[in-house]
Every structure is written in C-alpha cells, then in structure tokens.
Amino acid sequence: MxxxxxxAEGSGRxxxxxxxxxxxxxLEARRVELTLAGTTQRRQERPTVRPGSMIHSILGPVMRRVACEQAPICAGPCARGASCGVGRLLEAQPRDAGTPRVGRDDAPVRLVVQAPWDWPTNDEPLTVRLTLLSPAARDIEQLTLALRSGLFESSIGRHGVRTESRRDAEPLPPxxxxxxxxxxxxxxxxxxxxxxxxxxxxxxxxxxxxxxxxxxxxxxxxxxxxxxxxxxxxxxxxxxxxxxxxxxxxxxxxxxxxxxxxxxxxxxxxxxxxxxxxxxxxxxxxxxxxxxxxxxxxxxxxxxxxxxxxxxxxxxxxxxxxx
Known part of the structure; x- marks a missing residue:
C-alpha cells in the first residue's frame, strides 16, 4: 500500500x-437507526457471529431481491455497480479510471454499518446505525425499501431478532x-x-x-x-x-x-x-x-x-x- x-502523490493535484x-x-451523510430486540437468543446460539456481520449478511440478499435491477442475480460481485443496490451501497465504486487507486481497505463504500462488537446481555435492545455517505435520493430509496420489506424482517427473524423501532434516514449536521x-x-x-x-x-x-x-x-x-x-x-x-x-x-x-x-x-x-x-x-x-x-x-x-x-x-x- x-x-x-x-x-498517488505524484498525480499532480x-x-x-x-x-x-x-x-x-x-461532506453529506444520512443515518438510519435500528433498534433490535430478542438479542439474548442470538447471543446464545451463535455468539461468534457479530451484530455487524449479521446485518451485512442480511442486507445484501434483501437488496438483491428488493432493489437490484440485475436479473438474474449476480453470482459473485455486483456486475452493474451504479444501478444495483448491492453494488452501489455495499461495494467500492471508482469514480473514473484515472483516479489514483489504493488497496481495498481505502476504497470508500457508501453504506457504513455501525454496530456494537458484542451482543447485549439480559435481552437489552441492540442499536445499529447505518450511515449513507453522500447519499443520492436513489440510495435512500433503495435502503428504505430493503429495511421496510417483509423479507428483511423475516431474515432477521430467522436469527431470533426483530425490529423494535426504526428511525429513517436523517441528515447528519455539518x-x-x-x-x-x-x-x-x-x-x-x-x-x-x-x-x-x-x-x-x-x-x-x-x-x-x-x-x-x-x-x-x-x-x-x-x-x-x-x-x-x-x-x-x-x-x-x-x-x-x-x-x-x-x-x-x-x-x-x-x-x-x-x-x-x-x-x-x-x-x-x-x-x-x-x-x-x-x-x-x-x-x-x-x-x-x-x-x-x-x-x-x-x-x-x-x-x-x-x-x-x-x-x-x-x-x-x-x-x-x-x-
């Protein structure tokens, strides 16, 4: 790296x-906040699967079903980046081929998942924040459609978790x-x-x-x-x-x-x-x-x-x- x-420093800019x-x-950002309940069961069943990993593993398939324009579903990485909810929000998309590129760790991704590293104890609610970086209207729409879909709720339900409340995308202050x-x-x-x-x-x-x-x-x-x-x-x-x-x-x-x-x-x-x-x-x-x-x-x-x-x-x- x-x-x-x-x-990249020699790019002349x-x-x-x-x-x-x-x-x-x-720099613009909007944040969705989810409060999840029923976390004790999840902690007991698979304590090594972290909350952020669970959300990520669910969001991708739900977006493919709800908001992705690609048909059939891509077998590997998203093939249509800017027009697909998965590619646009969950995978790095270069602005143009002439941009100085660095390793994958430094490539920005539009959707950031902020979740506790450990599951709560005593069945306390779990707060997950989903931050959209520089969001376009379609980004907000794609994420909102995915989170409001019955498919998202049934997917987290299979993990013994349910949505207790949801605060839709609100702009973060400068x-x-x-x-x-x-x-x-x-x-x-x-x-x-x-x-x-x-x-x-x-x-x-x-x-x-x-x-x-x-x-x-x-x-x-x-x-x-x-x-x-x-x-x-x-x-x-x-x-x-x-x-x-x-x-x-x-x-x-x-x-x-x-x-x-x-x-x-x-x-x-x-x-x-x-x-x-x-x-x-x-x-x-x-x-x-x-x-x-x-x-x-x-x-x-x-x-x-x-x-x-x-x-x-x-x-x-x-x-x-x-x-």
Missing part, C-alpha cells in the same frame, strides 16, 4: 489550506471547524477491530501518525469518489500537524477474530486493534478529520461494523490527563 500511496475544515462542512492554531487532547475508542499497517506490517498498537494518514486518504476518496468534489489530497495538511501529536495513553490491543464469508464458504481469520487511547497536541485539521472518520470508518470491513472509531472526549491540550 505504501508504494501505491507514494505513486494539490491541496488547499483548510481543505479538511471545508470538507467537514460540505462538522464545526475547530479553532485555528489551537491544540487539543482527545480520548478515542476503537469499539471494533481496526486494521492498521505500516510498510506491510500489521501494527499491534495504535500509531497516531499512521491512523491520521490513512484517515486523510479515506476522506480524500470519499470527497472525490462519492461526492464528486475536486480532487484534493488531504495528507499534506495532516502531515504538518502530526509532529506535535502524540499518545499519552494507549490501552489498545490486537485481537483475533473471524468473519464468515458466504462467497468463500469458510470463516476468514482477521486481526485488528480494539480499546482506547488518548492523544495530545492534536491540531484542528486532525480533529475535524477524526470526526469525519467517526462517520465513514477507516480500514476494511466498514460495511459489517469493523474499523469504527468514537471520540469520547475532547479537551484543550493543557487539560489532558496523562495518568
């Missing part, structure tokens, strides 16, 4: 100062710019495994520089490929802030997990970071970037709940607790 990133703050106010020149401390949680690599090596601890660079590339692709904004590589703006950013506490750890692949008919072993960390000296552009990543995720598997981050606290730099 690092070789491809360096090659520049970056405008303050571009990240601008994207925070113009992200306000942080104060220019200010520095912050942020407490960040990784609720589901996030895969970070440096020069091909999987990291077993968080590296704030790697995370910010990957995030900048992710948001760059979101703006260009999903919202058709002019190409502007955000990484130079972030590079200027990284030297002052540093971890003051790291409670992350590398975990092993498995994802069932219908296509491969096997459980695929995966690894990723979970836990919490505190970073100090983070600049305003980096803070806006992390707030955007809260919406779109980073790394692979965002359509099934992986690669999530949550900012639990932001304070002035001099108020950061280092203990």
């Amino acid at each position: 690092d070789t491809e990133l360096r090659a 520049g970056v405008d100062s303050g571009a990240i703050d601008t994207l925070g106010s113009v 992200i306000a710019s942080a104060s220019t020149g200010a520095r912050y401390g942020a407490r960040v949680r990784l609720p589901s495994p996030l895969k970070l690599r440096l020069r091909g090596r999987l990291l077993d601890r968080i590296d704030i520089g790697v995370l910010l660079r990957r995030s900048a590339w992710r948001v760059t692709k979101w703006a260009y490929e999903l919202q058709s904004l002019p190409w502007s590589d955000l990484r130079p703006e972030i590079e200027a802030e990284i030297p002052r950013s540093g971890l003051v506490r790291d409670d992350t750890r590398l975990v092993d997990h498995r994802r069932w692949s219908v296509r491969q008919r096997r459980a695929v072993p995966l690894r990723g970071l979970v836990g919490e960390f505190t970073v100090a000296g983070i600049g305003p552009a980096s803070l806006t970037l992390l707030r955007l990543i809260e919406r779109c995720g980073v790394g692979g598997g965002t359509t099934e709940g992986l690669g999530q981050i949550e900012i639990s606290e932001v304070v002035p730099e001099d108020a950061v607790e280092t203990g």
Whole structure:
C-alpha cells in the first residue's frame, strides 16, 4: 500500500489550506437507526457471529431481491455497480479510471454499518446505525425499501431478532471547524477491530501518525469518489500537524477474530486493534478529520461494523490527563 500511496502523490493535484475544515462542512451523510430486540437468543446460539456481520449478511440478499435491477442475480460481485443496490451501497465504486487507486481497505463504500462488537446481555435492545455517505435520493430509496420489506424482517427473524423501532434516514449536521492554531487532547475508542499497517506490517498498537494518514486518504476518496468534489489530497495538511501529536495513553490491543464469508464458504481469520487511547497536541485539521472518520470508518470491513472509531472526549491540550 505504501508504494501505491507514494505513486498517488505524484498525480499532480494539490491541496488547499483548510481543505479538511471545508470538507467537514460540505461532506453529506444520512443515518438510519435500528433498534433490535430478542438479542439474548442470538447471543446464545451463535455468539461468534457479530451484530455487524449479521446485518451485512442480511442486507445484501434483501437488496438483491428488493432493489437490484440485475436479473438474474449476480453470482459473485455486483456486475452493474451504479444501478444495483448491492453494488452501489455495499461495494467500492471508482469514480473514473484515472483516479489514483489504493488497496481495498481505502476504497470508500457508501453504506457504513455501525454496530456494537458484542451482543447485549439480559435481552437489552441492540442499536445499529447505518450511515449513507453522500447519499443520492436513489440510495435512500433503495435502503428504505430493503429495511421496510417483509423479507428483511423475516431474515432477521430467522436469527431470533426483530425490529423494535426504526428511525429513517436523517441528515447528519455539518462538522464545526475547530479553532485555528489551537491544540487539543482527545480520548478515542476503537469499539471494533481496526486494521492498521505500516510498510506491510500489521501494527499491534495504535500509531497516531499512521491512523491520521490513512484517515486523510479515506476522506480524500470519499470527497472525490462519492461526492464528486475536486480532487484534493488531504495528507499534506495532516502531515504538518502530526509532529506535535502524540499518545499519552494507549490501552489498545490486537485481537483475533473471524468473519464468515458466504462467497468463500469458510470463516476468514482477521486481526485488528480494539480499546482506547488518548492523544495530545492534536491540531484542528486532525480533529475535524477524526470526526469525519467517526462517520465513514477507516480500514476494511466498514460495511459489517469493523474499523469504527468514537471520540469520547475532547479537551484543550493543557487539560489532558496523562495518568
């Protein structure tokens, strides 16, 4: 991936100062919220199948039946991308052939599944958020049709789960710019495994520089490929802030997990970071970037709940607790 990133830097396209703050106010997203009940039975029957994976495995087939224009149903990856609910929402679609491309982990996908990593205990309700990035009217319609269909309800019913309530696609507010020149401390949680690599090596601890660079590339692709904004590589703006950013506490750890692949008919072993960390000296552009990543995720598997981050606290730099 690092070789491809360096090659993309030679594309001749520049970056405008303050571009990240601008994207925070113009990148569009809508969110559907589902509250699911009956989760205790599901936890007892198949505890290793995570909530996000369950939702992903159901949404694809339901969309194929309800909203996909392809007939017969594609046997493998979606063959008609932009006109098919599965391809448009659940698979990466390049804007054009001339776009600098990186590995699959950095290709943006329109539908992001945000779900708890573990099933609730004591039959507590489970909240799942489905975020549509830069949604067109047809995206909202396709997702709404799928979720309202009896096929979706019967599919989750086979898992012992039912929909208790649903909040339809509501626009997320613009992200306000942080104060220019200010520095912050942020407490960040990784609720589901996030895969970070440096020069091909999987990291077993968080590296704030790697995370910010990957995030900048992710948001760059979101703006260009999903919202058709002019190409502007955000990484130079972030590079200027990284030297002052540093971890003051790291409670992350590398975990092993498995994802069932219908296509491969096997459980695929995966690894990723979970836990919490505190970073100090983070600049305003980096803070806006992390707030955007809260919406779109980073790394692979965002359509099934992986690669999530949550900012639990932001304070002035001099108020950061280092203990």
